Amino acid sequence: METSRRDARFDNLKGILIFLVVFGHLLELVGGPAAAWLYRLIYSFHMPAFVFCSGWFARFDAARFFRRLLYPYLVYQTLYLLFDRLVLHGDAPLQYTTPYWLLWYLFSMMLWTLLLPLIDGAKSPKAALLACLAAALASGFDPSIGYSMSLSRTLVLLPFFAAGHLAAGGGLRGLLPQLPRRGVIAALSGWIALAGTLLWLRRGVVRSVWFYASRSYEGAHYDPELRVLLLATSAAWIALLLLIVPKQPLPLVAALGQYTLPVFLVHGFFVRSLRLLRPSLPPLAGIGLAILVALLLCAVLGNRFTAALLRPTFCAPQLSRPVPGLQKNVAKRPAR
Secondary structure, eight states, X not given: OOTTSOOHHHHHHHHHHHHHHHHHHHHTTOOSHHHHHHHHHHHTTHHHHHHHHHHHHOOOOHHHHIIIIIHHHHHHHHHHHHHHHHTSOOOOOSOSSSOOGGGHHHHHHHHHHHHHHHHHTSSOHHHHHHHHHHHHHHGGGOTTOSSGXXXXXXHHSHHHHHHHHHXXXXXXXXXXXXXXXXXXXXXXXXXXXXXXXXXXXXXXXXXXXXXXXXXXXXXXXXXXXXXXXXXXXHHHHXXXXXXXXXXXOOTTHHHHHTTHHHHHHHHHHHHHHHHHHOOOOOHHHHHHHHHHHHHHHHXXXXXXXXXXXXXXXXXXXXXXXXXXXXXXXXXXXXXX
């Protein structure tokens, strides 16, 4: 795939997913069983799907690592911690080893990027995926693996990152049997519908923390079998989305998908501020309001004007003279 062309399907997909990220965070402010079910349904797939997309476009490039990952993490970790103390009157210490709330994604992206040489150097794509899946399942047995260094989420979601990266390079071709498209869509839809139904019927015992991938089995009160089920459901969602999301740009959605980073990094300030207001609304009205606010935040933050304005905060200035040995020749990857 040429690096000069965008993949409209992934722009569409990322546009949908970033809306769900914002909407999901706003649903935390809404009460009632319907909002809780919708929240957990979104969390069953939206971040694994985003991780898959990130893996698809990932490449190991030292300069890019510092400019596009480490730099924005340091900037926004500082901003969010100051915001927490000065505006929210919290007591979060100024530190950089435990990412603040949504910044776990940037920290995990740094770790996943550093793992790319190991993923690419594996004996086979199948061996790489099996190793990542084994790490995802084994990590749950260690109670010390959690929020610190974003280690739990990094390991649990690693299979999706590796799958996206390997799929982009054609490494997963032939791994799965070729099946009729309509049959695959029907089977995946059936699995997801069943999972969603069980999620509603068992809503009294389901815990939201199960979907965060941030704690051990002991800490989240669940077991390896449930983690396997959750990973499989996320994989089904990703496969279904790749099959049904159009390859042609969707109006507004594809444009939003090109500017997901400023939405992701900045919307948290608004969501955290809304917590101070503690709005009290009927559940259905709260869901409707959350949709409208999510659309508004995506529209305001997810455009080229806002991206250009905020670019100095999430992309470090390019060095006028390259540092010897810093820039590496890397294989071409799809355009972001």
